[in-house]
Amino acid sequence: MRDKILDYFELLKRNDLLGSSYLFIGDGYPVVTDIFKLINCKDHPRFCGACWDCGRIAEGKHPDVFLIEPDPSTIKIERIREAQYFLSLKSFRLKKKVVFVKGAESFSEPAANAFLKTLEEPPKNTFIAVCSRTVDGLLPTIISRCRKIFLPFNEKVDAVEPGVLYDFLEGKIHKFGDRRKLNAFLWTLIAALRDHIVAGTNSHGAGSGEWPSGDSQQANNRLLNNGEYEIIFTRYSAEKAQELLTEAMRVYGIADTVNENLALNLIRLKL
Numbered sequence: 001m002r003d004k005i006l007d008y009f010e011l012l013k014r015n016d017l018l019g020s021s022y023l024f025i026g027d028g029y030p031v032v033t034d035i036f037k038l039i040n041c042k043d044h045p046r047f048c049g050a051c052w053d054c055g056r057i058a059e060g061k062h063p064d065v066f067l068i069e070p071d072p073s074t075i076k077i078e079r080i081r082e083a084q085y086f087l088s089l090k091s092f093r094l095k096k097k098v099v100f101v102k103g104a105e106s107f108s109e110p111a112a113n114a115f116l117k118t119l120e121e122p123p124k125n126t127f128i129a130v131c132s133r134t135v136d137g138l139l140p141t142i143i144s145r146c147r148k149i150f151l152p153f154n155e156k157v158d159a160v161e162p163g164v165l166y167d168f169l170e171g172k173i174h175k176f177g178d179r180r181k182l183n184a185f186l187w188t189l190i191a192a193l194r195d196h197i198v199a200g201t202n203s204h205g206a207g208s209g210e211w212p213s214g215d216s217q218q219a220n221n222r223l224l225n226n227g228e229y230e231i232i233f234t235r236y237s238a239e240k241a242q243e244l245l246t247e248a249m250r251v252y253g254i255a256d257t258v259n260e261n262l263a264l265n266l267i268r269l270k271l
Contacts, residue, residue: 002031004195005149009035010046018096019147020122023138024131025249026151029102032129033057036065039127040094053093064094070106077110080118087123096127104130105137112139119145134253135246143246150194150249159188166232168264169271175260182260186252189267193245196233244270 005028012018018039024032037047037054047054056062066086068079083099091097099118107115119142122128128146135143165188167174176182233241247270251263258266 002028002034005031005151006034006038006046008149009038013039014045018127020126021119021128021146022130023104023135023143023146023148024129024151025133025135025148025253027133028151029131031151032100032131035129036098036100036127039096040098062094062098063092065098065100067100067102069102073106075101075103075107075111077108077114080111080114084114084118087118087126091125096125097123099126099128101128101130104132104142105134107138107142112142116141116145135250136253148242148246148249150190150245159191160185162232165189165192169232171268171271177260179256182263183252183255186248186255186263190245190248190252192233193241193248196236196241197238197245 009018034047036057037049040057041047041051041054043051049055049058053062057065060067066083068075068083071079087097087099101115116139119128130142130146131151132138164174164185168185168189174185176185236244244267247267251258251266255263
């Protein structure tokens with residue numbers, strides 16, 4: 001999963017398609033840090049891990065990377081104002097200055113509203129990474145302003161067979177019986193939807209709703225987990241796939257607190 005995400009950002013960087021704001025849902029902070037290296041490293045198409053910039057980013061000590069995190073349990077507006085001042089300054093070394101938000105679900109209301117203004121008008125050559133375990137608790141306007149990336153979760157789950165996804169999308173009732181099997185299904189659905197959206201990346205940018213062909217399609221196919229999953233989703237537009245992905249990620253985040261029928265029905269409502 002980590003390599004596929006880095007493949008995706010390498011593709012965006014190579015084709016000058018990087019956006020300014022991304023919402024990363026999951027537990028994979030190290031992957032996000034690697035993305036900062038990838039978009040800024042000058043010595044390697046991906047990242048070298050050995051240059052001064054890569055080293056300082058890995059240590060969390062780069063002067064062009066600003067970290068926002070709960071203190072102790074809430075992200076306060078004062079920290080957002082500090083980030084806004086940071087972005088107003090000239091970059092020290094990096095091509096793209098970075099704002100790294102950990103635990104975005106902990107935004108106070110004033111902080112979230114202040115941060116939204118930064119997302120609406122991000123300074124040039126800025127990369128904003130908003131990280132949250134779930135989309136619940138985030139302002140819908142913050143969610144809508146960011147491109148969404150599903151990160152690996154710490155809990156290891158096994159993918160389900162393509163036929164299970166197909167049956168679900170066709171409206172057939174399937175009983176999983178326990179939380180681990182349900183999580184495996186949700187994880188597979190999220191990964192397959194994400195890959196379907198990634199396959200739609202073209203010269204107009206990710207999530208444009210248009211699908212590539214020829215050389216562009218061939219380049220993007222290497223990002224797919226499994227061709228069978230891609231075939232399942234060919235009837236969905238990029239916009240519909242994104243809507244399903246957002247709901248599936250939300251349900252994954254609350255799967256421990258709702259019963260199986262409710263979790264699956266929440267997704268079915270979006271089909």
